[in-house]
Amino acid sequence: MNARFDRAPHAARHLALLLLAALAPLWTAAGARAQDLLVQCKTLVVAPDTVVTPGELLVRDGKVAHVGPEIPAEARTRARTVVFADATIVPAFVLAHSTLGRDGDLVERRTALTPGLRAADAFDPFGDELKRLPRLGIGSCALAPGSGNVAGGLAALVKPGAAMGAVAREASYSKLALAAPARNPERQPTALMGAIDLLRQSLRAARADQKGDPDLQALASVLRGERRAFVHADTRAEILAVLALAKEFGIEPVLLGAGDATDLVEAIAQARAAVALWPLQPAMRDEVLRLPQTLETRGVPFCFVGEPGELRAAAALAVRYGTSRRAALAAITRTPAEFCGAADAVGSLRRGCDADFAAFQGDPLDLGSRLLAVYVGGVQLFGEAPKAPPATPDITRKDSL
Amino acid sequence: MRPTISGPVLHALSCALLFATAPAQEPEPGQAPPSRPAGEAKPSEDKAAPGNAAAPAAPRERTIAIHAAHIHPIAGADVENGIVLIRGDRIAAVGADGAVAVPADAETVTFAQGHVYPGLVDAASDAFTDDAVRAETLDAGAALADGLRRRGDREDAIVRAGITTVYVGGRGNPWSGQGAIVRPTADGFAPFPGHEHAAVGMRLAAGAAETHALQRQQLIETVFRAFAELDDYKKKLDEHQKALEKYKKDFADYLAWHEKKNGKAGADKPADASPPANAGNGGGAREGQDAQPGARGGQRGGRGRRGGGDGERPPQTPAPSPTPAPQGPGDGKPADAKPAEAKPADKATEKTGEKPGDKPAEKPAEDKAPERPKYPKAPPREPSKDALLEVLDGKLPLRVEVVRPDEIRAVLAAARDRKVPSLVLENVLGGAAIAADLASASVPCVLTAVWPGTRPEAFAAFDALQLPSALLAAGVPFAIASGSGRRAGALPLMAACAVGAGLDEAQALRAITLTPAEILGVQKDVGSLQTGKLADVLVCDRPLLRSDCRVLAVWSAGATAYQTEEPR
Numbered sequence: 001m002n003a004r005f006d007r008a009p010h011a012a013r014h015l016a017l018l019l020l021a022a023l024a025p026l027w028t029a030a031g032a033r034a035q036d037l038l039v040q041c042k043t044l045v046v047a048p049d050t051v052v053t054p055g056e057l058l059v060r061d062g063k064v065a066h067v068g069p070e071i072p073a074e075a076r077t078r079a080r081t082v083v084f085a086d087a088t089i090v091p092a093f094v095l096a097h098s099t100l101g102r103d104g105d106l107v108e109r110r111t112a113l114t115p116g117l118r119a120a121d122a123f124d125p126f127g128d129e130l131k132r133l134p135r136l137g138i139g140s141c142a143l144a145p146g147s148g149n150v151a152g153g154l155a156a157l158v159k160p161g162a163a164m165g166a167v168a169r170e171a172s173y174s175k176l177a178l179a180a181p182a183r184n185p186e187r188q189p190t191a192l193m194g195a196i197d198l199l200r201q202s203l204r205a206a207r208a209d210q211k212g213d214p215d216l217q218a219l220a221s222v223l224r225g226e227r228r229a230f231v232h233a234d235t236r237a238e239i240l241a242v243l244a245l246a247k248e249f250g251i252e253p254v255l256l257g258a259g260d261a262t263d264l265v266e267a268i269a270q271a272r273a274a275v276a277l278w279p280l281q282p283a284m285r286d287e288v289l290r291l292p293q294t295l296e297t298r299g300v301p302f303c304f305v306g307e308p309g310e311l312r313a314a315a316a317l318a319v320r321y322g323t324s325r326r327a328a329l330a331a332i333t334r335t336p337a338e339f340c341g342a343a344d345a346v347g348s349l350r351r352g353c354d355a356d357f358a359a360f361q362g363d364p365l366d367l368g369s370r371l372l373a374v375y376v377g378g379v380q381l382f383g384e385a386p387k388a389p390p391a392t393p394d395i396t397r398k399d400s401l
Numbered sequence: 402m403r404p405t406i407s408g409p410v411l412h413a414l415s416c417a418l419l420f421a422t423a424p425a426q427e428p429e430p431g432q433a434p435p436s437r438p439a440g441e442a443k444p445s446e447d448k449a450a451p452g453n454a455a456a457p458a459a460p461r462e463r464t465i466a467i468h469a470a471h472i473h474p475i476a477g478a479d480v481e482n483g484i485v486l487i488r489g490d491r492i493a494a495v496g497a498d499g500a501v502a503v504p505a506d507a508e509t510v511t512f513a514q515g516h517v518y519p520g521l522v523d524a525a526s527d528a529f530t531d532d533a534v535r536a537e538t539l540d541a542g543a544a545l546a547d548g549l550r551r552r553g554d555r556e557d558a559i560v561r562a563g564i565t566t567v568y569v570g571g572r573g574n575p576w577s578g579q580g581a582i583v584r585p586t587a588d589g590f591a592p593f594p595g596h597e598h599a600a601v602g603m604r605l606a607a608g609a610a611e612t613h614a615l616q617r618q619q620l621i622e623t624v625f626r627a628f629a630e631l632d633d634y635k636k637k638l639d640e641h642q643k644a645l646e647k648y649k650k651d652f653a654d655y656l657a658w659h660e661k662k663n664g665k666a667g668a669d670k671p672a673d674a675s676p677p678a679n680a681g682n683g684g685g686a687r688e689g690q691d692a693q694p695g696a697r698g699g700q701r702g703g704r705g706r707r708g709g710g711d712g713e714r715p716p717q718t719p720a721p722s723p724t725p726a727p728q729g730p731g732d733g734k735p736a737d738a739k740p741a742e743a744k745p746a747d748k749a750t751e752k753t754g755e756k757p758g759d760k761p762a763e764k765p766a767e768d769k770a771p772e773r774p775k776y777p778k779a780p781p782r783e784p785s786k787d788a789l790l791e792v793l794d795g796k797l798p799l800r801v802e803v804v805r806p807d808e809i810r811a812v813l814a815a816a817r818d819r820k821v822p823s824l825v826l827e828n829v830l831g832g833a834a835i836a837a838d839l840a841s842a843s844v845p846c847v848l849t850a851v852w853p854g855t856r857p858e859a860f861a862a863f864d865a866l867q868l869p870s871a872l873l874a875a876g877v878p879f880a881i882a883s884g885s886g887r888r889a890g891a892l893p894l895m896a897a898c899a900v901g902a903g904l905d906e907a908q909a910l911r912a913i914t915l916t917p918a919e920i921l922g923v924q925k926d927v928g929s930l931q932t933g934k935l936a937d938v939l940v941c942d943r944p945l946l947r948s949d950c951r952v953l954a955v956w957s958a959g960a961t962a963y964q965t966e967e968p969r
Contacts, residue, residue, distance in 0.1 A: 279854075282883070282891030284887075285555075307854060309854050310854045310855070313852065313894075313898070317891065319948040319949050320890075320949070325949065363948075366897065366901075366948050367897040368897040368898075370903065
C-alpha cells in the first residue's frame with residue numbers, strides 16, 4: 001500500500017516532466033520567433049520593379065517588417081543576422097494553379113457544376129509534392145480544382161512548412177473550364193456548345209440568386225469582382241467563348257492554358273483578360289515560346305502555372321525568347337499572387353507581406369544561378385545555413401529596374 | 402587488298418545520289434573535310450565561292466577578322482579584346498588584338514561587347530529525320546544518312562542557335578540504324594564528309610513502365626546476342642576471301658601459261674583477262690559489297706544500303722573456254738601477270754592422273770592448257786552484320802540509349818563480354834548512381850535529359866540536373882545534347898541548368914562544344930576556336946549561358962550562316 005502511495009508522486013513527476021519536455025520546443029520556438037531576423041544580401045528584389053542594393057530585410061513574426069534603409073537601428077542590433085553575401089534575394093515564387101499530384105481528389109465527376117466546392121477541403125498538408133516546393137524556390141501555391149468540371153470549385157492558397165503545410169487562403173479564385181476535359185460523354189455537357197451554355201446559365205442564375213445558394217454565391221462573387229475566375233480554355237473557339245462570356249457578364253477572366261492564344265492577343269487585351277500559361281518547353285513552336293513577349297508588349301498580364309519543377313525554367317525560356325526579365329519575374333511572383341487575390345501577402349517583399357523569399361547565387365532567371373536558400377514565413381525550408389554577418393552593412397542605394 | 406576501281410567511283414556516285422551535294426571523294430580518316438560540299442546552297446550573305454577547299458588553286462581566299470570584347474576558345478584561356486581570324490573555311494589565328502596579324506585585305510567585323518564561342522556541337526538530335534524514321538526500328542545496316550530530309554519544320558533554327566555540327570540518330574527500339582553527323586545550314590544541312598555513317602545506334606531504355614530489372618537485363622542480353630551471331634558470317638567472309646586470293650593466283654597462272662604458249666611473254670593477255678581487277682573485291686557486283694573483311698569501313702558510301710547484290714557475279718566473266726588467239730600490237734597493255742611457273746603444268750598432270758616426277762622430259766607440261774579457274778561464289782551480304790563487324794573492329798562506335806542504372810550496368814557488361822571497343826551511352830538519366838562504373842569502363846555519355854521537369858515515377862529518383870556534376874566528379878566524359886531538333890535552341894540553357902546544379906561553367910561550355918566533338922570523333926575540325934579548325938564561330942551579345950543571350954552572328958566553315966538584323 002505504501003508502495004502504491006510512493007509510486008503516485010513518481011507518476012506525477014514523470015507526467016510533469018513529460019509535459020515540460022513536450023512544451024519546451026514550443027516555448028523555444030516561440031522565443032525564436034520573437035527574435036527578429038535580419039537578412040543581408042547583395043541584391044534584394046522587393047518586387048520586379050523595385051531593387052535594393054545591397055539588400056537588407058527585417059523579418060518579424062514571419063512577415064516583412066522593414067526593407068533596406070527603413071530598418072530601425074535598434075531593430076538591426078537586436079535581430080539575428082543571416083548573410084547571403086553574393087546572393088540575389090527575390091520573393092519566393094508563386095504557383096497560381098496546381099493540383100500538387102492530387103488530380104483525382106480535386107474533381108467531382110458526377111456533375112459538371114460544383115462551383116461551391118473548396119479545394120482546401122482536399123488539401124494534404126503532408127503531401128510529397130508540397131514538400132518539394134521549397135527546393136524549387138516556390139513559397140506558395142494555389143491548390144486548384146481540376147478541369148473536369150465546367151465549374152470546379154474554389155482554389156486554396158497553400159504553403160509548405162517545416163513540419164507540415166498550411167492553408168493560407170481558403171477561398172482564392174473560382175475555377176471554371178470550357179476545355180476538352182470539362183466535356184464528358186457520360187454526362188452533360190458533352191460538347192463545347194453545351195459547356196458554354198451551361199456556364200452561361202450558371203452565371204445568369206448566380207446573378208439572379210437571392211437565396212444565398214452556396215454554389216451560386218461562389219459564382220456571384222466572381223461577377224461582383226471579389227475574386228478572379230480561372231477559365232481553362234485551350235483552343236481558339238474556347239478562348240473566344242470565354243471572352244464573349246466575359247463581355248456579357250462584365251468579368252475579367254484569367255485564361256488558363258490558352259495555347260492557341262497567339263492569334264488572339266489583341267482580343268484578349270481588349271477584354272481585359274489575363275493569361276495563365278502552362279510552362280514553356282524547349283520543344284514548343286517559336287510562336288508559342290514568343291507568346292509571353294507578345295502578351296507583355298500588348299500589356300496583357302500573364303503568369304506561368306502547372307508543374308512546379310518547370311516554373312523557373314519556363315520564365316527563363318520566356319526571357320530567351322524576348323520577354324523582359326522584369327515581366328518574366330513578375331510572371332512567377334507578383335502576377336500570380338494578384339490572380340490568387342493574395343498580392344498583399346505573397347509575390348513581393350514589401351512591408352507586411354509574408355517573409356517568403358529565395359536566395360540565388362545570381363539572377364534567378366539565369367538557370368546557371370544556384371538556389372541557395374528558401375524561407376517561407378521567415379523559416380528556412382531549404383538550403384544551407386547562411387554565413388556569419390559582416391562587420392557593418394552599407395546601405396547606400398535604392399533604385400528601380 | 403582494297404578495291405582499286407569500284408570503290409571511289411561508286412562511292413562518289415552513291416554520295417551524289419544520297420546527298421546530291423557530297424564530295425566526290427571520301428577523305429582519309431583524320432583528313433580535314435572541305436569547307437562546303439560542291440553544289441551546297443549557301444547563305445546569300447556569303448560572297449565567297451563555295452567549295453574553295455576543293456579548288457586549291459583558287460585565286461584568293463576570303464579572310465575575315467572578327468574583333469570582339471570576349472573570346473572563349475574553350476581550349477585555352479579566354480581572351481579579352483581579341484581577334485578570330487578566318488581564312489577560307491579555317492581558323493587562321495586566335496589571339497589578343499595586336500598579337501594577331503590581320504591582312505590588309507581582310508574583312509573586319511567588330512562586336513564591341515560581343516562574346517565569341519566556337520560553333521556548338523549537338524551530340525544527339527533527331528533533326529532532319531521524319532516521324533517514320535524516328536519511330537521505326539532500323540537494323541544496324543540501315544543508314545539514316547540515306548533518308549534525311551533537307552528541311553523540317555524547325556531545323557532552320559538550329560544554326561541560328563549557333564549549332565554548327567549535329568549528330569543525327571534514330572529512335573528505333575532496339576535498333577535505330579546508323580547515325581550521321583551533319584552540318585546544319587540556314588536552308589538545310591550538309592553532310593560532314595567522312596562521317597555520314599558515324600555510329601550504330603541502339604535504344605535499350607525500357608521506358609518508365611513498371612518492368613522487372615531482370616527482364617530488362619534479359620532484353621539487353623538478347624539484343625547484344627546479335628554480336629555473337631556474327632561468327633558464322635565472318636567465317637564465310639574469310640573463307641570467301643581466301644578463295645578469292647586463290648582464284649587470283651590461279652588466274653594469273655592461267656594467263657601466264659597462255660602468254661608463254663603464244664610466245665609473247667609480257668604481251669597482251671587474253672580478251673577475258675580482267676578478273677584480277679575484281680578478284681580483290683569479292684566480285685564487286687555492287688558497290689558496298691566488299692568481300693574483304695579487312696576492307697570493311699573503307700567503302701562506307703555503299704555500306705548499309707538495303708537490297709544489295711549477292712556478289713556472285715563477277716563483272717567481266719571470261720569466256721567459258723578461252724582460246725587465246727595471237728594478239729596484234731596495240732591491243733592493250735600487258736597485265737601484271739607473274740611469269741609462268743610450274744603450277745599450270747602440275748595441274749595438267751593432276752588432271753591426267755600422272756605423277757609429276759614420272760616422265761619429266763617426255764611431254765612438256767606447257768602443251769596442256771591449265772583449266773580455267775572458277776570464280777568463287779560470294780556469300781550473301783548482310784549490311785546489318787557488316788555494320789556490327791565494323792563495330793567490333795572499332796571502326797564504328799556503338800551508341801546505346803539507356804536510362805536506369807541497371808540498364809547501364811547491363812549494357813556495360815554486355816559490351817565488355819562482346820568486346821565492343823567503342824561504346825557511347827545516350828540519355829543516361831540514372832547514371833549518377835553508377836558513375837564509378839562508367840568511369841572505370843571509360844565510356845563517354847551524351848546527356849539528353851538535362852532539363853527540369855516532371856518525370857515518370859519510375860525515374861523520380863534520378864536528378865537530371867545533378868547528373869553532369871556527378872559524372873564530372875567520377876571522371877566520366879560527357880556531352881550535353883538537345884536530343885531533338887525541336888529543342889536545339891535551348892541547348893545553352895540546358896548547359897546552364899547543369900551550372901545551376903553545381904557544374905563549373907567552363908565544363909558546361911565544354912559539354913556543348915569540345916567534349917561532344919571528341920565523342921563524335923571530329924575534334925580535329927570542330928569544338929574549339931583553334932588555328933586550323935573549321936571556322937565555326939558563334940557570336941553573342943552576352944555570355945552564352947545567360948537566359949537573355951542573343952545570337953548576333955554565326956559562321957559555319959567560314960561562311961556566314963546567320964546574322965541578326967538587330968543593331969549590335
